[in-house]
């Protein structure tokens with residue numbers, strides 16, 4: 187058996203020691219554990235849970251692979267991720283879901299997977315052991331039509347899985363701010379109400395979408411990304427150029443970004459998720475850049491800077507980027523005795539996003555230069571401990 191003991195100031199202000207034996211939080215009284223003691227410049231938090239990431243690999247290894255993506259997550263204090271199915275090949279059946287799940291189960295970070303919309307909704311039942319949800323893309327709505335997509339989401343619901351939707355009007359993929367997300371959300375709300383299904387809207391970018399779904403929460407839940415909260419399209423493109431700022435859904439105007447941010451502060455949002463989407467530097471600099479921004483390495487510290495500036499409380503950060511997404515994905519993980527470990531010790535130092543220091547394959551991000559507060563010193567997951575950049579097993583040295 188291997189165990190560690192982490193002593194320091196908890197996020198609720200108490201000083202405490204947390205013992206973890208072979209990845210499970212223990213009641214204390216363990217002998218011979220490796221001991222890590224952190225002073226008052228550090229904070230012991232429930233580890234971050236990022237419910238929307240792209241770990242790539244397979245046919246997209248040139249963008250990122252699963253083990254290096256895990257290091258990016260750990261650097262960001264993230265203990266668990268929900269990975270998206272738009273891999274190459276796209277995961278739409280139980281066979282591929284199992285293959286991906288198997289690959290994920292040996293990673294140092296706790297790995298969960300969403301499957302794509304299959305030809306036959308019954309396939310979701312077969313993939314049930316390997317997935318936490320189904321993810322529908324605009325291309326699925328275009329390919330299968332709303333009826334089929336809604337049938338699949340309803341099937342996910344019946345199986346106790348999350349039904350996640352990237353809402354943009356199929357075919358209306360204009361790059362700049364547009365009505366496409368709001369139009370899709372109207373349609374989805376109509377279906378959800380008519381069929382009585384629970385749906386999670388991911389990376390909501392338009393404050394009007396957030397406002398629209400308020401009346402339907404918690405039947406409809408939603409997450410927002412750090413880039414939609416912190417970057418406006420005008421400012422991003424002026425600083426970084428078009429390619430690095432191109433993402434689906436698109437970055438919005440300065441006014442819309444502010445309104446989205448306000449909605450977060452007002453408690454209108456369930457979760458923050460990064461939609462960490464690495465691409466090659468050359469691809470992003472090309473005339474036809476792929477959409478996507480990476481940021482799992484720093485999301486927690488961008489949020490902690492908002493706490494430092496008095497814009498939100500620490501409990502809001504824990505709710506938005508740990509406990510609520512954890513609950514939505516149906517994970518058991520945290521600091522409570524008996525639960526699989528999910529803990530991050532953050533050293534509270536001011537800084538700025540510097541993608542050159544990112545672990546993983548992402549070396550550039552338009553989040554560059556934004557203020558951060560903190561860096562991860564120790565991250566404990568059910569399988570391993572990450573200490574100052576190194577992953578060690580529980581029974582390690």
Ligand code: DOR
Nearest residue numbers: 240433434463477478479
């Ligand atoms: O910007 C995006 N990037 N939006 C998506 O929906 C997909 C993602 C990716 O996989 O790169």
Ligand code: ZN
Nearest residue numbers: 240270461463
């Ligand atoms: Zn995504």
